[in-house]
Amino acid sequence: MCGRTCLTLDPDQVICACKYTKRTIKKESESEGKDKVQNGEGSELDIPEWRAEFNLGRRYQASYNIAPTDITPVIVSAAHFSDAENQKCARVVMPMMWGMIPFWHKGDYRRHGLTTNNCRLEHLMDSKLYRGPFKRGQRCVVICEGFYEWQTTGPAKKPSEREAYLVFVPQEGDAKIYDKNRSPQDVKLLRMAGLFDVWEDESGDKMYSYSIITFQSSKIMSWMHYRMPAILETEQQMNDWLDFKRASDAEALATLRPATELQWYRVSKLVNNSRNKSEECNKPIELAAKPAKPPMNKTMMAWLNVRKKREDQIKAEQSDPSDDEEQKKDGRSKRRTSSEDSPVDRVAKRPRFREFKKAALQQSCGSSDGEVKSAER
Numbered sequence: 001m002c003g004r005t006c007l008t009l010d011p012d013q014v015i016c017a018c019k020y021t022k023r024t025i026k027k028e029s030e031s032e033g034k035d036k037v038q039n040g041e042g043s044e045l046d047i048p049e050w051r052a053e054f055n056l057g058r059r060y061q062a063s064y065n066i067a068p069t070d071i072t073p074v075i076v077s078a079a080h081f082s083d084a085e086n087q088k089c090a091r092v093v094m095p096m097m098w099g100m101i102p103f104w105h106k107g108d109y110r111r112h113g114l115t116t117n118n119c120r121l122e123h124l125m126d127s128k129l130y131r132g133p134f135k136r137g138q139r140c141v142v143i144c145e146g147f148y149e150w151q152t153t154g155p156a157k158k159p160s161e162r163e164a165y166l167v168f169v170p171q172e173g174d175a176k177i178y179d180k181n182r183s184p185q186d187v188k189l190l191r192m193a194g195l196f197d198v199w200e201d202e203s204g205d206k207m208y209s210y211s212i213i214t215f216q217s218s219k220i221m222s223w224m225h226y227r228m229p230a231i232l233e234t235e236q237q238m239n240d241w242l243d244f245k246r247a248s249d250a251e252a253l254a255t256l257r258p259a260t261e262l263q264w265y266r267v268s269k270l271v272n273n274s275r276n277k278s279e280e281c282n283k284p285i286e287l288a289a290k291p292a293k294p295p296m297n298k299t300m301m302a303w304l305n306v307r308k309k310r311e312d313q314i315k316a317e318q319s320d321p322s323d324d325e326e327q328k329k330d331g332r333s334k335r336r337t338s339s340e341d342s343p344v345d346r347v348a349k350r351p352r353f354r355e356f357k358k359a360a361l362q363q364s365c366g367s368s369d370g371e372v373k374s375a376e377r
Helices: 011-017 131-135 235-242 249-254 298-319 321-341 353-376
Strands: 004-007 023-026 036-039 063-066 071-077 091-098 118-120 139-144 146-150 164-168 190-200 206-216 227-229 263-267
Touching: 004 071, 004 139, 071 190, 071 235, 091 139, 131 190, 139 206, 139 235, 146 190, 235 249
Parallel strands: 091 206, 118 206
Antiparallel strands: 004 063, 004 146, 023 036, 071 091, 071 139, 139 190, 146 164, 164 263, 190 206, 206 227
């Protein structure tokens, strides 16, 4: 499986890192069969052409964390664009979108709803999407400094808890894949076999997109993941995969075999989020700086301060319950004393109806007795 890559080189640095041995076609007689390909004199190196006139205006951007739907450099044969003899063995570097767009899709190219970043080799010839490009010789090589992989073997873990690794090919000498100051000529890129196709929108504008071929992992990576990309380690593998006019489908498929030399190291979980493009993504985890916490706004800080003061106050009260009980007792005794000493503080009771009736009756009786006494006098 391959779901995230890393390529931090600019276009001019990419073509410098993609230099290849120049080859020529030697014409043979018809009786001898195919034309022979021979290397240039003194193993002269050639620089591939960079073509970026397609892809609906989208451009490649160097990134420490490349994800599907991003635009990345891909190597193809120059014979796809020219029939000239000197172009049969030449190479072209083209930015393409990661994730092949189905040729039958209509509308927004980003909304076809299929996961096409990887193509399983076992189902390549049975796939409606991949069989056509393969038969038409639309074979490509996806380049990167390395690809990220998450360990899925062993005890089951949540995706967020899986350990992430950067997988790459051994570098020359003491060169470090994460060293920003290294020369592009010192970079040994990882090269993965892929297929590409051309999709056109309603206006006839073209969009190039690709998928990476994967198969079951060999011993070198089976401890980490059960799938791995088809990595092309030698120039001969590169030539047999790219030269669709010379190498047959069977010969091309024969070049796809498990890699024999790979290196890796554990990286930070920053790569889990494709929006994280920090240079810490491709560093060994022991060298990666811990991400800084985002600054908190003033309103949140004020709220937390008030909350902390309240929590401290509660803890202080709970730490000495005896004093609290005494304060409560003192409060109750003070209230009783003040109510007994001062009738003003005493709460007046609401008279009941029978008491009110009794008082009225006494008042009426008293007034009648007074009238009788005055009459007697």
